[in-house]
Amino acid sequence: MLDRVEAEEVLGRALAASEADAAEALLSGGALALTRFAENAIHQNVAERNVVLSIRSVIGRRSGSATTNRLDPEGIRAAARRSESAARATRDEDPPPDVAAPAARSEEGAARLATAGGVGAGSDGASWGPRERQEAVASVVSCCRRAGLTAAGFALSAEGELSDYGEHAAFAVANSRGLSAYHRRGRVMLSATAMDATSSGWVLGIARGPVGLAVDRLAETAVEKAVASRDPKPLPPGRYTVVLEPAPVASLVEFLLPGFNARAFHEGRSFLAGQLPRTIGNDAFTLLDDHAHPLHAGKPFDEEGVPRKRVVLVDRGVARALVWDRRTAAERGAEPTGHGLRLPNAEGAAPAYPVVPGGVESVEDLVRSTRRGILVTRLWYVRVVDPMRVIVTAMTRDGTFWIENGRIAHGVRNLRVNESVVEAFGRISGVGREALSASSERAVAMVVPALRIEDFQFTSEASF
Amino acid sequence: MRSFALEALEEARSAGADYADVRFVETAREEIGVKNGRVALVTRTDDRGFGVRVLARGAWGFSSSAIPSRDEARRVAREAVEIAHASARLAERPVALAPVEPIVATWRTPFRLDPFEVPLEEKIDLLFSIDEAARRVMGVTVVQGEMSFRRIRKAFVSTEGAAIEQEILRSGIGYAVTAVRAGDLQVRSYPNSFGGQFQTKGYELIGEWPLVAEAERVASEAVALLSAEQCPSGARDIILDSSQLALQVHESCGHPIELDRVLGAEANYAGKSFLTPDLLGSFRYGSPAVSIEASALTPGGVGTYGFDDEGVPAQRWEIVRDGLFTGYLTSRETAAAIGEPASRGTMRADSWNRLPIIRMNNVNLRPGAGTLDELIRDTEDGIYMETNRSWSIDQLRLNFQFGTEIGWEIKKGKRVRMLKNPTYGGTTPEFWRACDAVCGADEWVLWGLTSCGKGQPGQLAETGHGAAPARFRKIAVGAAYAR
Numbered sequence: 001m002l003d004r005v006e007a008e009e010v011l012g013r014a015l016a017a018s019e020a021d022a023a024e025a026l027l028s029g030g031a032l033a034l035t036r037f038a039e040n041a042i043h044q045n046v047a048e049r050n051v052v053l054s055i056r057s058v059i060g061r062r063s064g065s066a067t068t069n070r071l072d073p074e075g076i077r078a079a080a081r082r083s084e085s086a087a088r089a090t091r092d093e094d095p096p097p098d099v100a101a102p103a104a105r106s107e108e109g110a111a112r113l114a115t116a117g118g119v120g121a122g123s124d125g126a127s128w129g130p131r132e133r134q135e136a137v138a139s140v141v142s143c144c145r146r147a148g149l150t151a152a153g154f155a156l157s158a159e160g161e162l163s164d165y166g167e168h169a170a171f172a173v174a175n176s177r178g179l180s181a182y183h184r185r186g187r188v189m190l191s192a193t194a195m196d197a198t199s200s201g202w203v204l205g206i207a208r209g210p211v212g213l214a215v216d217r218l219a220e221t222a223v224e225k226a227v228a229s230r231d232p233k234p235l236p237p238g239r240y241t242v243v244l245e246p247a248p249v250a251s252l253v254e255f256l257l258p259g260f261n262a263r264a265f266h267e268g269r270s271f272l273a274g275q276l277p278r279t280i281g282n283d284a285f286t287l288l289d290d291h292a293h294p295l296h297a298g299k300p301f302d303e304e305g306v307p308r309k310r311v312v313l314v315d316r317g318v319a320r321a322l323v324w325d326r327r328t329a330a331e332r333g334a335e336p337t338g339h340g341l342r343l344p345n346a347e348g349a350a351p352a353y354p355v356v357p358g359g360v361e362s363v364e365d366l367v368r369s370t371r372r373g374i375l376v377t378r379l380w381y382v383r384v385v386d387p388m389r390v391i392v393t394a395m396t397r398d399g400t401f402w403i404e405n406g407r408i409a410h411g412v413r414n415l416r417v418n419e420s421v422v423e424a425f426g427r428i429s430g431v432g433r434e435a436l437s438a439s440s441e442r443a444v445a446m447v448v449p450a451l452r453i454e455d456f457q458f459t460s461e462a463s464f
Numbered sequence: 465m466r467s468f469a470l471e472a473l474e475e476a477r478s479a480g481a482d483y484a485d486v487r488f489v490e491t492a493r494e495e496i497g498v499k500n501g502r503v504a505l506v507t508r509t510d511d512r513g514f515g516v517r518v519l520a521r522g523a524w525g526f527s528s529s530a531i532p533s534r535d536e537a538r539r540v541a542r543e544a545v546e547i548a549h550a551s552a553r554l555a556e557r558p559v560a561l562a563p564v565e566p567i568v569a570t571w572r573t574p575f576r577l578d579p580f581e582v583p584l585e586e587k588i589d590l591l592f593s594i595d596e597a598a599r600r601v602m603g604v605t606v607v608q609g610e611m612s613f614r615r616i617r618k619a620f621v622s623t624e625g626a627a628i629e630q631e632i633l634r635s636g637i638g639y640a641v642t643a644v645r646a647g648d649l650q651v652r653s654y655p656n657s658f659g660g661q662f663q664t665k666g667y668e669l670i671g672e673w674p675l676v677a678e679a680e681r682v683a684s685e686a687v688a689l690l691s692a693e694q695c696p697s698g699a700r701d702i703i704l705d706s707s708q709l710a711l712q713v714h715e716s717c718g719h720p721i722e723l724d725r726v727l728g729a730e731a732n733y734a735g736k737s738f739l740t741p742d743l744l745g746s747f748r749y750g751s752p753a754v755s756i757e758a759s760a761l762t763p764g765g766v767g768t769y770g771f772d773d774e775g776v777p778a779q780r781w782e783i784v785r786d787g788l789f790t791g792y793l794t795s796r797e798t799a800a801a802i803g804e805p806a807s808r809g810t811m812r813a814d815s816w817n818r819l820p821i822i823r824m825n826n827v828n829l830r831p832g833a834g835t836l837d838e839l840i841r842d843t844e845d846g847i848y849m850e851t852n853r854s855w856s857i858d859q860l861r862l863n864f865q866f867g868t869e870i871g872w873e874i875k876k877g878k879r880v881r882m883l884k885n886p887t888y889g890g891t892t893p894e895f896w897r898a899c900d901a902v903c904g905a906d907e908w909v910l911w912g913l914t915s916c917g918k919g920q921p922g923q924l925a926e927t928g929h930g931a932a933p934a935r936f937r938k939i940a941v942g943a944a945y946a947r
Contacts, residue, residue, distance in 0.1 A: 032921060034920060034921050035550070035551070036732075036920050037554065038728045038729050038730075038731050038732070039556060039727070039728045039731075040554075040556060041554055041555045041556040041557075042523065042550070042551040042553075042554045042555060043524065043551075043729055044524060044526070044729070044819055044821075044919075044920075045523075045524060045525050045526065045547045045548070045550060045551040046526040046527070046528075046547070046818070046819050046921065047526070047527040047528065047543060047544075047547060048527075048528050048529075048817040048818075048921070049528070049529050049530065049531075050513065050528075050529075050530045050817055051530070052511070063506075064506045064507070064508075065506065065507040065508070066507065066508045066509070066510070067507065067508070067509040067510070067511075068509070068510045068511070069510075069511050069512065069513065069530040070510065070512065070530075075510075078510070079510070082508045082510075083508075085584075086506045086507070086508055086584065087506075089506075089583065089584035089585050089588075090503045090506045090584065090588060091503050091588060091592075093502060093503065094502070130546055130547045130550035131550050133550070134550040134551070134553055134554055137554060138553070138554050141554060150728070150731075152728060152731035152732040153732040154732060154733075154920045156920075156921075164920070164921050164922045165917065165921070165922035165923070165924065191732055192732070193731055193732040195731060200731075202732070267500075267605065267606055268605050268606075268644040268649075269605070269606065269642060269644060269649060273647045344497075344503075344504060344505045344506060344507060345504070345505060346497050346499045346504035346505055346608060380735075380858070380859055381856040381857055381858070381859075382856070383854045383855055383856045384854060385853075385854045385865075385867050385885075385887060385944045386885065386944075386945075387649055388644075388647050388648060388649045391944060391945075393854065393856045393865050393944055394856060395856065395857075395858040395859070395863060397858070397859055414858060414863075416856075416858075416863055416865060416889070416943075418865075418943060418944045418945075418946075441917075459889075459943040459944070459946065460863060460889060460940075460943060461863075462858050462860075462862060462863045463862060463863075463891070464860065464862075
């Protein structure tokens with residue numbers, strides 16, 4: 001992971017190598033290490049360091065881009081040349097491409113980051129080395145073994161902007177107009193699945209450093225879920241009251257996010273169907289994009305270095321705003337919000353730090369106030385069936401329970417969901433405390449609460 | 465590259481590794497996109513690095529780096545051993561590897577036209593031709609076309625004496641037309657959805673598909689779907705086109721036969737499998753019309769290579785024979801779990817910075833007989849579904865649901881009306897046992913999927929699936945839209 005001085009030096013060399021009319025250079029990537037376990041043993045244990053340079057060249061009314069992980073002078077020069085030759089070979093763009101102007105961080109933004117502990121504050125992911133991760137895993141395995149269960153999961157430490165599937169986001173951006181931005185962060189994650197012959201329980205913890213991960217409590221939770229859902233009973237498909245823990249809520253919210261991309265909205269591809277304001281959910285549902293939320297402490301600029309704004313996307317059930325990349329904003333006479341994706345791209349912008357404000361109740365409180373319903377720990381293989389109604393399908397997994405008179409009565413077999421996220425959020429009847437969680441496949445981190453939703457649709461059941 | 469890799473091996477040995485291998489991988493990519501009459505994407509990527517995998521004290525360790533220096537190679541090798549030692553503190557039993565003859569060889573994807581030598585202007589011009597042809601159709605909202613090319617050069621050396629160099633070239637092309645009206649959105653894609661068609665071929669792949677000629681038909685269908693009737697719900701006979709069937713094979717056969725996930729390696733993430741080892745050789749996976757093979761030898765497959773990332777040669781073998789479950793995808797570590805003396809060579813890493821894990825290569829449904837037209841004529845009452853739009857399956861690979869872009873109702877052997885939003889679902893073995901006809905070789909297409917996710921940290925594999933259209937009786941249709 002490069003520090004600010006090192007990053008500025010590499011970006012400076014990239015811009016100096018450019019022969020274009022304007023150029024933008026970004027660095028992405030970082031370092032990631034992951035200890036994976038299954039069947040009570042560590043079976044995969046890996047480490048990676050990768051920093052990637054992207055150069056976008058603007059020549060006349062054209063632009064092209066090249067990416068390399070060769071940061072030596074020859075590698076940088078070669079990338080600059082490839083980027084320029086791509087620009088020359090393509091076609092004129094309208095409006096003509098350019099690079100972002102430098103902008104001072106707003107006082108509000110700086111103050112909020114100071115409250116959050118500053119950019120990348122507390123990032124000590126690098127201190128969770130192989131030995132420390134092994135010890136954390138050993139605690140989880142030990143807890144599972146004591147309960148007669150088998151453990152699987154992972155312990156991850158990462159620095160920079162390197163995601164689980166190897167996508168890189170920028171941690172440093174500079175351009176030929178003098179823009180310069182840098183952000184450093186670390187994170188750790190621990191996930192565990194405790195398994196029995198007929199049941200399983202899953203947890204995911206995310207923190208800025210190992211001190212923030214309550215490893216023993218996470219392990220105990222996975223064990224409790226697996227034990228409580230042993231010998232699950234069948235449940236007929238139908239509509240039920242559900243209590244969704246934060247992770248399945250994140251899985252559903254993830255499918256609303258593309259609809260708030262201004263480019264998609266104006267192309268007619270958003271579920272908002274060209275209408276703002278528009279009712280989305282009931283007044284229990286608010287959705288923001290806020291990188292400075294203390295649980296996010298995220299990057300305060302987008303992939304062009306444009307400062308991120310806090311955007312209230314949905315205010316008490318009414319969708320009110322979009323996120324704008326610089327180009328779409330210029331075309332439509334709007335202000336960019338600092339949510340632009342890496343150029344070049346066909347998509348525009350995306351919310352990056354979703355927040356659904358919560359209440360004061362715990363998941364247990366929500367269960368206690370539920371007469372009959374289903375508690376869902378995790379949704380799996382969530383995919384959109386209908387993008388305009390945001391109908392998604394998914395399976396429940398790793399801890400699905402029947403609630404009777406405010407208590408967990410027994411486990412139930414897993415169920416297939418087919419439900420419109422928009423319509424479901426119009427039936428929210430309970431909101432828990434917000435927590436940092438993630439959709440369980442791609443680990444898109446979000447600050448979301450548990451939710452109780454009425455009449456949630458399940459259309460078939462699994463045999464387990 | 466070779467001496468640098470040998471130094472890494474030596475460092476790993478001196479740090480205590482009993483086995484080590486090094487993969488050095490260089491990848492060049494080019495991606496071009498045109499959307500609604502504008503160039504949306506022109507990017508070239510070059511990436512290189514190396515990964516060192518070691519066995520020490522009976523456990524695996526892996527480290528990697530993008531810095532190709534001798535000092536870094538030694539550091540990475542030592543780190544891999546340190547990681548293995550940490551793994552060994554929590555190991556149930558020492559890892560044992562099935563033997564493989566160490567091979568010294570080279571292998572390259574055969575191709576005619578190097579896509580990296582084709583002028584960018586020519587590629588952009590073709591995408592613009594498609595774009596213009598599609599946007600002439602009234603009612604079209606968005607047209608998006610993309611080309612993608614990837615060349616991987618990799619070198620593999622091991623402490624057992626293997627030294628293999630491979631060069632794999634892959635091309636891809638596709639476009640999607642979106643039509644939106646009154647809160648409804650419909651898409652038609654060609655030659656396939658989610659990026660199009662991908663094969664290990666040169667630029668000649670692009671010329672194999674009538675991309676411009678089909679654009680008007682594809683766009684017209686997207687618009688027509690807005691006015692089409694909603695696909696009905698209920699138990700129906702369905703015919704799936706070869707591209708949808710390719711994904712069905714991928715999700716419901718290719719994944720559950722990955723032996724590492726059968727043995728629990730993916731339990732926290734991708735899940736396990738209903739195809740447990742006790743079922744091998746005795747479980748009726750499908751009807752007698754269903755035979756499926758795995759092969760790293762299929763010409764043009766995105767899962768085709770000379771050697772896997774453990775140095776095991778490419779092979780071809782049966783997975784399902786006339787409906788009977790007969791085979792798994794295996795590795796040197798897992799082969800013994802099913803009593804096989806050697807790996808089938810399916811260990812693949814998506815780049816230098818990832819540990820190889822068992823992945824599909826090309827998992828193909830054997831063709832049967834007859835044409836699609838003949839199969840439709842033979843169907844009294846059914847629905848023909850084409851081109852995947854959505855997919856979802858549970859973590860044991862049993863309960864699934866798929867959606868396609870378009871359907872046609874079949875009555876008395878004829879297509880009678882277009883249907884929108886078709887979805888179908890079921891349970892894997894019941895579904896495949898309901899297959900009563902598979903079309904013949906003339907209808908068989910080898911499709912390439914490029915975004916198969918597995919592993920932690922996540923890896924994307926490119927997998928090939930050949931299939932011809934097939935019919936399935938009394939399948940649950942339309943649950944996603946039932947209210």
